[in-house]
Amino acid sequence: MNIKSLYVHIPFCEHICGYCDFTKLLYNEEFASKYVEALILEIKSYNIPKMETIYLGGGTPSVLELGNFSQIVDFLGSYLEKNGEFTVEANVENLTKEKLEVLRKAGVNRLSIGIQTTHDEILKTINRHHTFEDAKKVVALAKEYGFTNINVDLIYGLPGQDEKALKEDLKNILSLDTPHISIYSLSVSKGSKFYNEGIKPLSDEKDAYMYDLIVKTLTKADYIHYEVSNFAKDGYESRHNKTYWKDEEYYGCGLGASGYINGVRYTNTKSLTKYLKGEYKDFEEKLTLNEEIEDFLMLNLRLKEGFKVSTFINRFHFDPLEKFKDVLQKQEKEGLISINDSIKPTEKGLKLLDFLLRELFVLL
Ligand code: SF4
Structure with missing residues (x-):
């Protein structure tokens, strides 16, 4: 199959959010430098041609210090084909002018900024260290640097976020005027801080009610509800994520990353020690025909276009x-x-x- 997408994972974060279930590690500059070197080796091991879409996610890619950040972003930029989509995830606290400059020069043309909620007191509860004022400034700064294709994430069902708070969140998020918004219901997985504290996700009924409210508000504001959790202005759908939803193959590189190559789904190791030694893969699975069909239906039917x-x-x-x-x-x-x-x-x-x-x- 002709693979046209590459996902690359940066597992480091400055602090750990209460609900987090992703592959992540607390940031440490020494390990991060070694990791970037190992990551480049893994990517080179695939002999990857030019890609239509590249996605640098995490964790928090923007937590890397400027040298490592530009090392990996520039390296990935060399794999981007003309008119390709190159997305980088960033947190509000560490998306600086210098990093925006690096991103522009490397050909990054889409940003995904984690905002989660616009209520400062709820942000504190989930251990996010920014305020909504900071988020506004960062989105404005990114636009100043020429980024027009920006996604922001919103979580609903957070502790203390009742219907009124959610409505305010939506109003505030809309005021940022970004062409893409992703929404997620809080999930509380085993092992997360929230789980240990006994915080529960929304009941199905309440979840459906909040979801409806979000869909109505965003579609009224001219966003197209093009995927279960994603909304975009016309022409701003995420090309990279559509690779997943269309059940197409992609390279996945980095700690804990998943990929899909030649009918085989794989997941990389979550052990940094193993990864740094070049033992990348943890698990590989050739799907049966029925599993492949199930995946195809499950993913494609998430899209409004089916x-x-x-x-x-x-x-x-x-x-x-x-x-x-x-x-x-x-x-x-x-x-x-x-x-x-x-x-x-x-x-x-x-x-x-x-x-x-x-x-x-x-x-x-
Ligand atoms: S939610 Fe994102 S920023 Fe927070 S700990 Fe998890 S990966 Fe890091």
């Missing part, structure tokens, strides 16, 4: 309109999907995606 029936047939050599006929017709009648040359979830279908998928999976 998938083309012809794409499905080319890949799996059978017609989903035949195989899933009765269920698809029922779901269309229930207003969960629409069917023509594509199968697309409706707004109601996006909300009830788990149910929709379960009905399809039992037929495999």
Whole structure:
């Protein structure tokens, strides 16, 4: 398969957020320098051609000191094809003028800035060290440096974030006028600080209510709800993330990163010691046909545009309109999907995606 996307992971963070479940380590300059060297070696080991999309995520890529930051960003820039999308994740506290300059020069053309909530007291609760005032300044600074394609993240269901607070968050986030917004419901996974403190995620009912509120507010403000958790102004959908949702293959490099190459899904080690020794991979799995079909449906149906029936047939050599006929017709009648040359979830279908998928999976 022709691979066109590369994900690269920087696992370091300045402090650890209460809910965090990602592969991350507290920042340490010495280890970070060694890590960047090892990361470059891993990327070189793949013989990667020019990429349509590159995504440097974390952790917190912007936590790296300027030398290491420009080393990895410049290195990745050399893999970007003309008109490619190059995204870098950044935290409000460490996206400085110097780093913005490095990003511009290396061809980075999309930023994803973690804001999470615009309430300073809730930010403190989740151990984020910025204020909404800081976030406003950073977004303005990024625009000054010519970045027009900016995503901001918002989490709902945080402790202390009731409906009124969420409405304020949405109003404040909209005032930043960025063309892309991602929203996530708080998940509390085992091992996180929140889990140990007994903090619970929202009930299904409350979650659905908050989600509706977000969808209504953002679509009213002319954002297209193009994926379950993502909203974009016309022309600003994340090309990189669409690689995942379309179930296409990609290179994944870095500590704990996942990738998908030649039908094999893999995950890298989470041990920094092993990684620095060049023992990158932890787990590889060749999917069975049914698992591949499940992944394809689960990912593609997250997108408002769904998938083309012809794409499905080319890949799996059978017609989903035949195989899933009765269920698809029922779901269309229930207003969960629409069917023509594509199968697309409706707004109601996006909300009830788990149910929709379960009905399809039992037929495999
Ligand atoms: S949520 Fe992000 S910034 Fe916070 S600890 Fe996790 S990876 Fe780091």
